[in-house]
Amino acid sequence: MDKPADGTVGKALTLLDAVAAYGRPVRFAEILADGELPKATLYRLLQTLVSQRMLAYDETHHTYALGARLIRLAHAAWQQTTLAPLARAHLDRLSEAIGETVHLAKLDNGQVLYVDKRNARRPIPMFSDAGKIGPAYCTGVGKAMLAHLEAPALDKALAQQSWYPHTPATHVSPQSLRAELGEIRASGIAFDREEHEPTIICVAVPILDEAGRPLGAMSVTSSTLRHSLADLAALAPRLSETAGAIAREAAAFTFPGARRAPTHGD
Structure with missing residues (x-):
């Protein structure tokens, strides 16, 4: 074990x-x-x-x-080592403005850890919830983060995926996903096209540090019973704006374990 x-x-x-x-x-x-x-x-x-x-x-x-x-230990870790405390007010404002489900996530051993969530005004049943672990290869937030990993980290993360076909739209191999990751890296926007759950769709963007590495990702999620991918794509600019605001705030915050910048005495 x-x-x-x-x-x-x-x-x-x-x-x-x-x-x-x-x-x-x-x-x-x-x-x-x-x-x-x-x-x-x-x-x-x-x-x-x-x-x-x-x-x-x-x-x-x-x-x-x-x-x-x-x-209690888990709560303390959540407070100290995730984007959630920094992002809380930004998520609140975005949720109030658009009225749809908003997720905040980070990568954890190649998988997606949902660290915060705001439900839609009319909640939709779905897998994701704060504290849950989900697959990276078939979720919008997962693909948004994978697309911005450097090559060695991406290779490792792809090797950690199950490639289980949750729906007919799910990527089932690293090769098929890699092409889409290139498009996501270029556009800065990822979609979940019913890849993890039938009828569940989302638009997602990464939260990047100053070096372009993913600190986390955000998404707006809905159902094909209510919206189209084009509807969600229209929210991408607002989503990107919020992600940028969180990234700027995170730049001023040193997470535990982050490498300290050398001083003249080092």
């Missing part, structure tokens, strides 16, 4: 990932059946994680769920 060098800590973190992936409280037997840990090791790790409040155990239903301590 993890690299040998990761030891107990690596096993515990992998176990937290596994519990989170269920999206619901889960029983010991399910975790044991779906995982690779021996029964005794799994039990010991679960007990430790519960005692540290990283997991919560429901004695009535005999299930495990994410704990309050982990949720």
Whole structure:
């Protein structure tokens, strides 16, 4: 489940990932059946994680769920390491102006992490939600970010895609996607043409740093039952303007882990 060098800590973190992936409280037997840990090791790790409040155990239903301590840590990480706090006011203004679903996302190990969302005035059921992980190869925000990766990073990200055909419009190979990524890089605009979910379409733009690298991406999403791609394309200038404003604000903010500029004493 993890690299040998990761030891107990690596096993515990992998176990937290596994519990989170269920999206619901889960029983010991399910975790044991779906995982690779021996029964005794799994039990010991679960007990430790519960005692540290990283997991919560429901004695009535005999299930495990994410704990309050982990949720607080996740919230702190969200506050400190994503664009969400910087972008919040910009998303609010854009959402109020257009009345459609707005997403803010970043790349995480080649996948899309949705870090914030504003629902449309008339909400539309869809997969995406803040905190969810989605595929990069068949979403507007994902393609907007992939298109602006440098070659080695792009190669790595494409190797991390599943290429599962979610709909008839989904790219199913790196070769077919690469041509579109070139067009996106040139235009600065990406579309989801019902590639991840039937009837769900979007227009997306990247949020780029001063070197042209993607900090994240934004999209306006709707349904073919309400709008056409041309309708959404008309919103691209407003979307790009908002992304630019967020990028300028981010330029003045140093994210944890960002490389410090050398000083004369270095």
